[in-house]
Amino acid sequence: MYVIFLGAPGAGKGTQAGIVAQKLGLAHVATGDLFRQAVAKGTELGLKVQSYLKEGKLVPDDVTVKMLLERIAAPDCRAGVILDGFPRTLEQARALDKALADLGKTIDRVIYVNVAEDELLRRLSSRWICRACQAPYNAVNSPPAVKGKCDRCGGELYQRPDDTPETVKKRLQVYFAETAPLIDYYKRQGKLAEVAGEGDMAGIGQRIIAALKEAVHR
Numbered sequence: 001m002y003v004i005f006l007g008a009p010g011a012g013k014g015t016q017a018g019i020v021a022q023k024l025g026l027a028h029v030a031t032g033d034l035f036r037q038a039v040a041k042g043t044e045l046g047l048k049v050q051s052y053l054k055e056g057k058l059v060p061d062d063v064t065v066k067m068l069l070e071r072i073a074a075p076d077c078r079a080g081v082i083l084d085g086f087p088r089t090l091e092q093a094r095a096l097d098k099a100l101a102d103l104g105k106t107i108d109r110v111i112y113v114n115v116a117e118d119e120l121l122r123r124l125s126s127r128w129i130c131r132a133c134q135a136p137y138n139a140v141n142s143p144p145a146v147k148g149k150c151d152r153c154g155g156e157l158y159q160r161p162d163d164t165p166e167t168v169k170k171r172l173q174v175y176f177a178e179t180a181p182l183i184d185y186y187k188r189q190g191k192l193a194e195v196a197g198e199g200d201m202a203g204i205g206q207r208i209i210a211a212l213k214e215a216v217h218r
Ligand code: ADP
Pocket: 008, 009, 010, 031, 032, 033, 035, 052, 053, 054, 056, 057, 058, 059, 060, 064, 084, 085, 086, 087, 088, 089, 092, 171
């Protein structure tokens, strides 16, 4: 099963993708996490992409598509994948469709997590991430049990350098210009399920699982 989680920065895709992937035994592949790990390790890829991340711009499609296709070819992705933060442009979506078609596979479902813009801004400014396992927390909605510490692994929580007000504004602009058109792209393919991304976290997760089960039984 191949599933895409689509939505703006701050929509809660990452949080839900982590939970749902674990529940359904799918791999959780987040391109933003892969890029941040590369930057942290100082790899060749990391050096190439760090300025894009810092400024809230998209990494070029060729670099992103290559990294993603390599990642989903790994053995842990055999049972299926939740893609989080990819595709983010029409070109990426087309490249993914083509690569999957070559393998005789296809995207099963696209979950569009919809959150109002003022709520996105509020969430991004109070977001904290685990340095070790990338689990996201929110100082307002979903704080960790112990301040500054990850519930899942005990790692240190930090605020992402691209969660500054200026960069957040840029990332939202990029989202509306480049990524939002994908909503229509997948709607036309009959694959889109829209899920309200506000309200309590458990409820959002249940709506997502329900939308995925529907896809399996089609
Ligand atoms: P968010 O969704 O909160 O903006 P991500 O962790 O998904 O955060 O992405 C962080 C940054 O990584 C983006 O601003 C961009 O620079 C880069 N990035 C992640 N995914 C992609 C992608 N599919 N295409 C291009 N750039 C990407």
